[in-house]
Amino acid sequence: MAIAVGARERHGHAGRIGRVCVRMLAALGVASVAGCATFDPPKPWEKGDLARPSMRLDADPLAARAMAHVYQSKEGAAGGGTVGGGGCGCN
Amino acid sequence: MREFAVTLLVAMLVAAPARATRTGEPAPAFALSTASGDTVELARLRGRVVYVDFWASWCTPCRRSFPWMNELEARYRDSGLTIVAINVDKRREDALRFLRDVPARFTVVFDAEGRMPAAFDVKGMPSSYLIDREGRVAAVEEGFHDDRAAALEQRIRALLERH
Numbered sequence: 001m002a003i004a005v006g007a008r009e010r011h012g013h014a015g016r017i018g019r020v021c022v023r024m025l026a027a028l029g030v031a032s033v034a035g036c037a038t039f040d041p042p043k044p045w046e047k048g049d050l051a052r053p054s055m056r057l058d059a060d061p062l063a064a065r066a067m068a069h070v071y072q073s074k075e076g077a078a079g080g081g082t083v084g085g086g087g088c089g090c091n
Numbered sequence: 092m093r094e095f096a097v098t099l100l101v102a103m104l105v106a107a108p109a110r111a112t113r114t115g116e117p118a119p120a121f122a123l124s125t126a127s128g129d130t131v132e133l134a135r136l137r138g139r140v141v142y143v144d145f146w147a148s149w150c151t152p153c154r155r156s157f158p159w160m161n162e163l164e165a166r167y168r169d170s171g172l173t174i175v176a177i178n179v180d181k182r183r184e185d186a187l188r189f190l191r192d193v194p195a196r197f198t199v200v201f202d203a204e205g206r207m208p209a210a211f212d213v214k215g216m217p218s219s220y221l222i223d224r225e226g227r228v229a230a231v232e233e234g235f236h237d238d239r240a241a242a243l244e245q246r247i248r249a250l251l252e253r254h
Binding site for chain 1 (some may be wrong): 145147148149179180181182185205208209213214215216218
């Protein structure tokens with residue numbers, strides 16, 4: 001706070017903007033902390049709904065494999081559809 | 092600003108999660124019903140070694156733990172072991188379908204509200220709690236590992252031999 005006051009004495013208008021920024025940051029901080037209080041991730045025994053087949057990102061495993069195959073051949077990126085490795089054409 | 096910090100600190104202390112069930116402590120009491128409507132009460136199993144297992148139909152390792160628990164039940168029932176498998180499925184049909192695939196020859200009870208896993212503070216699925224004859228938690232097992240089954244069985248045998 002002392003820094004902000006000093007800045008206002010020296011720079012006037014710029015100091016006021018600085019103070020507003022600090023206040024807005026503080027408000028944002030408070031808001032994000034409130035978010036932590038309400039966020040309650042599912043407990044280990046509550047993951048049944050997440051495990052249902054309808055929760056898959058790819059609806060049909062066979063169709064997903066076909067899509068991946070087409071993607072890889074078109075892009076020349078075998079294994080490039082996943083996170084680890086790939087793209088070199090050496091596998 | 093200081094007031095805010097104090098408020099935040101208090102809020103964090105209040106919001107601290109429930110303490111985990113630790114070995115040596117009394118196991119949380121439960122009374123749950125089986126598929127046929129009988130009530131299984133932990134307090135009434137005092138004097139027996141109880142193996143409480145939390146499972147769900149969507150839990151893949153549970154599928155492998157059932158045959159092992161069937162064996163345990165067959166081998167140690169007469170020596171004083173009771174296996175109570177607590178199902179935590181939200182839908183009873185899911186659990187019953189699982190049981191048709193993987194038959195259980197031990198006690199299965201249902202807790203769709205998830206009150207007991209919360210009381211035991213289950214950290215992962217499946218989780219098992221070995222409870223001694225005095226009703227204290229002797230061992231906590233997270234997950235099912237084939238290579239740990241033998242050691243766990245040894246532990247059960249040691250508890251059964253203690254009177």
